[in-house]
Every structure is written in C-alpha cells, then in structure tokens.
Amino acid sequence: MSVIGEWGRRIWYLLNRRRLDEQLRLEMDAHRAQMGSAGRFGNTLRLRERSRDVWGWQWIDNLARDIKLALRALRRSRGFAATSVISLALGLALATTSVAVVNAYLIRAWPYADVDRLYHVRYAPPGPWEPSGMSGLDWRSVADVVEHPVTAVSATFYLTDGTHAHAAQAQRVGTGFVPGLGVRVVLGRTLGDDDFRAGSERVVLVGHALWLTRYGGDSSVIGRVVRAEFDDGGNESMRIVGVLAPDFHFGRAGQALDLVIPLSARARTYTVRLRAGVPPAVAERRLTAAARAVSTDIPPDWTGVELESVHERYVGSIRPILVGITIATGLVLLIVCANVAVLALLRGLRRTKELAVRVALGSGRAHIARMLFLESGLISAAALLIAVGITGAALGVIAPLVESQLGRPAPRGTDAIALDTTVLLMIGAATLVIAVALSFVPLLAPWHRRVADALRRASAAATEGRGARHVRSALVAIEVAGTVVLLVVCASTVQSTIAMVRSELGFAPKGLLRARVVLRARDYPAGDFARFHEQFRTQGSAVLGAPIVYSNWPPFAEFPTQLVERADGGSERTSAGAIRVGAGYFATLGIAIRDGRDVRASDGAGSAQVAFVSESLARRLWPEGGAVGRQVRTIEETAGGEPPPGPWRTVAGVVADVRQTYPDAQRADIYVPIDVAGSGRFGSFYVRTAQPIAAVSTALRELATDLDAGAIVDLPRAVSDENAELAGTRFITGMLTVFAGVAVFLAMLGMYAVTAYAVQQRERELAIRVALGATHRALTRLFLRDGGVVIALGLVAGVAGALFAGRMLEARLPSVQTPASLAAAAAVIVIAGTLAIGGPVRRASVRQPASLLKNE
Amino acid sequence: MPRDDGLLPGTLAMLILRVLATEPLHGYAIAQRIAALSNNQLSVEEGSLYPALQKLLLKGWAKAAAAVSESGRSVREYRLTAAGRKQLTAERERFERTTGAIFAVLRTA
Numbered sequence: 001m002s003v004i005g006e007w008g009r010r011i012w013y014l015l016n017r018r019r020l021d022e023q024l025r026l027e028m029d030a031h032r033a034q035m036g037s038a039g040r041f042g043n044t045l046r047l048r049e050r051s052r053d054v055w056g057w058q059w060i061d062n063l064a065r066d067i068k069l070a071l072r073a074l075r076r077s078r079g080f081a082a083t084s085v086i087s088l089a090l091g092l093a094l095a096t097t098s099v100a101v102v103n104a105y106l107i108r109a110w111p112y113a114d115v116d117r118l119y120h121v122r123y124a125p126p127g128p129w130e131p132s133g134m135s136g137l138d139w140r141s142v143a144d145v146v147e148h149p150v151t152a153v154s155a156t157f158y159l160t161d162g163t164h165a166h167a168a169q170a171q172r173v174g175t176g177f178v179p180g181l182g183v184r185v186v187l188g189r190t191l192g193d194d195d196f197r198a199g200s201e202r203v204v205l206v207g208h209a210l211w212l213t214r215y216g217g218d219s220s221v222i223g224r225v226v227r228a229e230f231d232d233g234g235n236e237s238m239r240i241v242g243v244l245a246p247d248f249h250f251g252r253a254g255q256a257l258d259l260v261i262p263l264s265a266r267a268r269t270y271t272v273r274l275r276a277g278v279p280p281a282v283a284e285r286r287l288t289a290a291a292r293a294v295s296t297d298i299p300p301d302w303t304g305v306e307l308e309s310v311h312e313r314y315v316g317s318i319r320p321i322l323v324g325i326t327i328a329t330g331l332v333l334l335i336v337c338a339n340v341a342v343l344a345l346l347r348g349l350r351r352t353k354e355l356a357v358r359v360a361l362g363s364g365r366a367h368i369a370r371m372l373f374l375e376s377g378l379i380s381a382a383a384l385l386i387a388v389g390i391t392g393a394a395l396g397v398i399a400p401l402v403e404s405q406l407g408r409p410a411p412r413g414t415d416a417i418a419l420d421t422t423v424l425l426m427i428g429a430a431t432l433v434i435a436v437a438l439s440f441v442p443l444l445a446p447w448h449r450r451v452a453d454a455l456r457r458a459s460a461a462a463t464e465g466r467g468a469r470h471v472r473s474a475l476v477a478i479e480v481a482g483t484v485v486l487l488v489v490c491a492s493t494v495q496s497t498i499a500m501v502r503s504e505l506g507f508a509p510k511g512l513l514r515a516r517v518v519l520r521a522r523d524y525p526a527g528d529f530a531r532f533h534e535q536f537r538t539q540g541s542a543v544l545g546a547p548i549v550y551s552n553w554p555p556f557a558e559f560p561t562q563l564v565e566r567a568d569g570g571s572e573r574t575s576a577g578a579i580r581v582g583a584g585y586f587a588t589l590g591i592a593i594r595d596g597r598d599v600r601a602s603d604g605a606g607s608a609q610v611a612f613v614s615e616s617l618a619r620r621l622w623p624e625g626g627a628v629g630r631q632v633r634t635i636e637e638t639a640g641g642e643p644p645p646g647p648w649r650t651v652a653g654v655v656a657d658v659r660q661t662y663p664d665a666q667r668a669d670i671y672v673p674i675d676v677a678g679s680g681r682f683g684s685f686y687v688r689t690a691q692p693i694a695a696v697s698t699a700l701r702e703l704a705t706d707l708d709a710g711a712i713v714d715l716p717r718a719v720s721d722e723n724a725e726l727a728g729t730r731f732i733t734g735m736l737t738v739f740a741g742v743a744v745f746l747a748m749l750g751m752y753a754v755t756a757y758a759v760q761q762r763e764r765e766l767a768i769r770v771a772l773g774a775t776h777r778a779l780t781r782l783f784l785r786d787g788g789v790v791i792a793l794g795l796v797a798g799v800a801g802a803l804f805a806g807r808m809l810e811a812r813l814p815s816v817q818t819p820a821s822l823a824a825a826a827a828v829i830v831i832a833g834t835l836a837i838g839g840p841v842r843r844a845s846v847r848q849p850a851s852l853l854k855n856e
Numbered sequence: 857m858p859r860d861d862g863l864l865p866g867t868l869a870m871l872i873l874r875v876l877a878t879e880p881l882h883g884y885a886i887a888q889r890i891a892a893l894s895n896n897q898l899s900v901e902e903g904s905l906y907p908a909l910q911k912l913l914l915k916g917w918a919k920a921a922a923a924v925s926e927s928g929r930s931v932r933e934y935r936l937t938a939a940g941r942k943q944l945t946a947e948r949e950r951f952e953r954t955t956g957a958i959f960a961v962l963r964t965a
Contacts, residue, residue: 006914006915009916010914013914024906026929026931027882027906028902028906030925030929031883031887031902033927033929034925035884042902047902047903047906050903050906050907051909051910052910
C-alpha cells in the first residue's frame, strides 16, 4: 500500500517537477536570506540536486543529456548516420516482413481452439483404397482418447433469393464440429445438441464473408429463413441462428465457408480432437481397433489408422520455403549489420581524438560506453521505426502475393499476415541485440590507450590496432560471403523464371479472359447443358464483339487423362489428356492449327463425330503422318472394370502441343467437341478482349440471367493471372533480386569505406608516390592487393554457402544451373569490389600531391 | 566540509517529525527550532535538511503547502500527516529502546 502511494507521489513529482524545483529554489533562497551570513549556506545548486535525487528521477535528466550528446555526435557525421539508418531500416523491413509471414503460418494461433490436439485421420495410406464402413465407427467406444469427432461433409447449395444466383459452399457437420474446433460466432449462437435432434427446426450458421456480401452485414439477419437449393433439385428452408467469426475457415484451402448446417446422417470423420494429454500413438491404436471392429474388407497387410497433426498437414509442405526465405532475410540483415559495423568501426577510429579528449576531461569508461550505446541505440531505433512503418504499409500488398505463392491462405486469413505483438516483440528484440552489438564495435578502436599519443597525432584518425583490422576484414568478408550466397540463389531463380517465360505454352494467355459458369442439374433434367452453352456462346460473342469459346477445363491444370485407341491399329492404347471444347476454341486460345481445321459449331450437333489431336498424340498414333481423316476413340481410365468406349471419331485437325503446367510431361492431348450428351454443368468460357473485366462480367451475367436465371457466372479472370506457378517463381525471384541488390550495394559500400579509410591513412605515402610518377592504375593495384585477400576469403566462404543452399533449392527449382550462377555471382563481386576500391584511390590520385604534402 | 552538527546518524528525520508534530513550519524555522530546543547543541545543516524534507514528502509523512515567511518571502510550510505521526511514534519507540539498551551496556560494563 505504502509502496503504491510512494510511487504515486514519485510520479506526481515527475509531472510537476519544474514547479516543485522552483519552489525549492525560493525556499532555499529564503532560508539563506534568513541565516544572516549567506556564505554559510552551501552551494544551492548542489543542494537542490541532492534534494531532487531523493525522488529518484535523476536518470531521466542524465538520459536526456546523453541523448542530446549522442544526437550532436551523430549530426557531426551525417553520412554515417544516414547510411546506417537507411540500410538498417531496409534490413529490418525485410526481416519484419518475413517474420510476419512466418508468424502468420507457423506461430500464430489457428482459428480453432487448442489446435495441437486436432488431428487428421487417415484410415489407410494415401491411395484409392479405404476400409469400408468407417462412417459406422462408434466414437463413444473411443471417447476416452477422442474428445470430439469433427465430422463434416462438404456440399454446394444455391442461394436464389437475391439479385443473382450464388453457389454457396456448405459443410454439413456433426455434433462434435462446434466444440471440437471451438467454433465462435460474432452474432447469434452456435449449434447446440437440440439442433441435431430429428424433427427439430433446420438451422444454419452463415459465414462472415457471405453475411457481409449477401446480407450487407445486417444484424437482423438472425432469425431470418434462407432457402437453399440442392444440386439435385431439392430445397431446404433453414433459419439463420448465427454468423461465424471472420477468421474461421474449414475445408479446402482458400475456399470460403458460407454455410454450416447440422448433419443428420452418419458420415466418415476425418478430423478428431484428442483429449488433453493423450499421445497420438495411443489414439492411433485405439482407432485402429475400432476401425477393425466395424469394417468388413480389411486386408491382412493393413497398417492401421494414422493421425497427422492438422497444423503439420497444413504447413508441413511450405515450411522449407518459409525457412528458406527467413534464412535469406537473416542473411541480408547480417550483411546490413556487418556493413554498419564496418562503418561504425571506421568512425570509431576517426573519433579516437575526440574520445581521448573526453577521457582526459574525466569521462569514465562507463559513461563513454553509455554514450556509444545511445548512439547505436538511436540509429537502431530510428531504423526500427522506419522499418515498421514501411512494413506496415507494404504488408497489405504483399500478403495476398505471399498467400498465392505459398498456395494456401494463412491459417487465420490474409489479415493475419500483419504486425502483431509477437512480430513487434521479435523485431524489437532483434533490434536491441543489434544496437548492443553495434555499440561495442567502436570500442575496438584503440581509444583508451595512449591518450596523449592520440592527442599528439596530427591526423584525426588513429591507426587501427591489429584486432580492429582483423575484425574489419572479417566483417567485410562476411558481407562478401553473404552477398555471394544471395547472388547465386538469385541468379538461379532468375534462370528458372527466364526458362519459364521462354517455355512455349502452346497457347497465348495474354489478353485472354476466363469466366467459370455453373448450371443447376435440375434445370437440365436431360443433361443437355450444351443447349445453354451454345446460346451463351453465340449471343455472348455478339454482345462482346469477340468470339466466346467453351472448354470444360481451366488453364494451368493438367488435363484429366483417358485412353485413346486408333481404329486401324489393333487394340494398342495410349494415354492422353482429354477435354471437351466448343467452336472456335483453338483460334481464341491462340493454339496453332498444324493440319485440318478448328472446331465448328456443327461438330457437336452433327452426326459425324470428330476429334482434334495434338501433334504429340498424332505422332504417337501415326508416326508415318497423315492423322487427319483417321479414326480414334477414347476410353475412360478407371481402376476397376472397363467402361464402354466412346464412339469412333474422325480426326478433323492436328494442333500444336499445349503445356498446362511447366513440368507438364503429357503433351499428347485429344480435344472432343461438346455435344448434347457430353457437356457438364461446369464449364469455362474464354474470350480474347481488351474490354475491362467489370464490363465483360456485367454483360455476361445479364446474358446468363436472361437465358437461365439459375446460371452462375463467376467474375472473369485474366488467364495470365491464373498462372500461379509463374507468379510464384516471379515473386520469389523478385524478392531475391531485391535482397541480392541490397547486398551488393552494401558490400560495395563496406569495401569503399574501408578503402577510403586506408587511403586516408596513407595519404602522405600516396602523395609521394604520385609525385614520383605512380599512375592511378598502380595505386589501385596497391589497394586491390589488400582488399583482394578479403574479397577472395569472402568469395570462398560464399561459394561454399551457395553450394549448400543450391542443394536445398534443387527440390524447389528444377532448372538451377549452379556453375553459371556461381560464375555470375563471382563476376559481380569482383567488378563491384574493383569499383568500390578504385573509387577512393582515384580521388586520392587526382589531388595535387603538393597540396597533400603541404597539409602535413 | 561537514560541520559537526552534534546529530546522531539517522535521527534527523525523527527530530524533524517531532518539531513538526507541534505545528507546521518552514525549512529555516525547522532548523531554528531544533537548535533552540537542543540549547544549540544540535544544528541541522541545510545540506541534510532539504533532502530529509524531500524524503518526508516522498514517504508521505509530511505535506508541503505554499506559505510566506516572516520576512515576506515565499516558502513551503511542512505539516505532519497521520502517517507521519505514526512514523514519529514508531521511530521514537525504536530510538528509546536502542538508547536504553546502549545505556544498559554502558552502565554495567
């Protein structure tokens, strides 16, 4: 109690200390006057200081004074201060960004409660086979290890009670879903046991995004009834009882969850929450036994149920990338620090005289150390502020890029890639370490020795001691080594990007838009979706003024394969990618026709069945040539039993090979025109147009609604934007190029500063050499010999590091050509080193030797 | 150089508390009062007085209020608080116990 009161009074004193100090002064003056012999009163200033000390705030004044001193010292060397702050800010900004990403994926909590107890259940090793009867598994029998089975079955619903039809992603969930995941709502309530009882009212939880877009974030939505239609034509009315929290997601990565509906039937459970303290191995044994009890078709070599941590399943595959990027940013930060340290060391050498004067005037070592720490602290703090500012602003742009590169959203959504407390604490701690480390660097300069000697010297800069020289060389070597590693890795990614950009895709994505169209099965009881597709194609082409073409397959995803058989070649079959396409497909996608013709509108409707084959397939089926006019048919590839083959089709055209993905090995493709029987509910329409996406979207949606009110037209996307593989590689390459560029610049700066210092040290000698006729080239050689050793050391270390990094990268980037990258990196370093060393020497050699010597 | 003030170490705060217990006083008056009460045997040096007064304020044993001295100068008058009175009693008891014990030793040894 008294301690709190005391602190309260201390703070009150701090807030009023000017007034109180003034009162004390008046009080003492009065005292002095009353004493009669004023001289007997002690030193008023000293007395006041001692009185103030009682309150314990003296350190603030000391700190303020020292900060003032440090600022003054930094103002005197603006170049150093600016360079250090900017480079540190850059390094810290990169570090902050990668820490924010790592935090969002690996550290930050999931939108589920206690995610460490959530496990994915694998009933059998990956493959087509799973033991039957698992939906009948009795979870009560394993209730001592499994707290909640999290059962969910995904389904698509159609919400039709709005301006346009919307396909809603739904999960029908079991009773364990809400408690098992710790589902939270922002409005209303979650699902309770009553909602699962037979005969109870049908209720639904609405996803946050759907609530915002479809219901305008209206809180009166609770209690409203939504009508949702199933694909098979049935429909259901459900009462909205809650709105899910914004960060909640479940199911496929990146897919919005719109509706959560109680599941009445039994279903397989693929996620479980284990009880606290239950080891997964124990749960695996129990689940294996339970599965054995209900399944009838378990083979003898069945290895049993396996559990995989939900978190690990999600981030396991991207961890190497995240770790790699973190290492790369760590490397940049290390280079930055080494560089600032070099500059600080050189500055320390130049300040020997100043520090000697301070020591001579009675500054203690502790005080000088405090001053140096404050200088580096101010630099680091300024850099940290700038870095956090830059990162805070940039993350909004970077976060979606990172997500698309990593192929999955952050567990808590895009907004989770942000500067939260964890990130700020980590970066703050790193900055503190850097500040402390940097404050020790100037102490390496021999300021504490030979004070008189330092004062006697004419030059402001001291000759460095051996230790300082070694530290300096090591720092520059570290910079060079780190730079080499970054350059090599960067060169490798640049190579693979170039290889990707150069590789012939076979079609032209640029300027091509794609809109996905989904139809409802119940509107087309005969499965005649082609009726809509044909009308949409002809009328849409007229509206947009450019041909729209249909395909049942999206770009940048490998075609599903079927077996292809030629009529004149016995029963030999070959596997080929097979898709359905509409009229004008090849022309619009920019796929070259090698022989024959494009798809025509009459191809699907007519009785004469045709097909189109890629060059590769044509070569494989008819190596002798002349594919057009021959007959082929396709057979679906299935594991068990053979479905009836398709009809014989006449080859009407041979087209260029198409690469759906960069490593796409399957270039033998067959294209079959859509017809009444063979087109599905899902399709993509392509159009090559320069019109804005919004305009195209409006036109197509209006047209679709006219033709079929239930048709869903997704927002069109530029096909080139769908090239996630290239975008990802480009992103990594861009990032590494920035890293490498920063590294080269900093390494040059370090070498330049060191050489400039050495030149200053040897001014007199250089002047004599120049006077005696030494050329600029000869002088440069002089310094290159010294710098060369350091560069060579750095190169060797860097190459070793790069080879190690190359081994790690091999799995990620297919076309890493390390020798070329190594050579390129070495060349860059040698050129940069020569430039950085040559600069100061040139400056020295063009000065008049006489003026230099006169300075002595 | 510190003058010989005749004070036992650690007793200054207690003496100040004691004189303030009678009435609120300002700094100079406190010094005068202690000197007068001790027949000029104890003299409180300003160098100790003001830090000691700050300590009293910090501990909450006394409160200061603006006042005007006899000579018309603005000063602060220190007034004992309830906590200060309790502290005075406690210190006094402790001091008496200690001096009693010291006397006991001195008498017998």
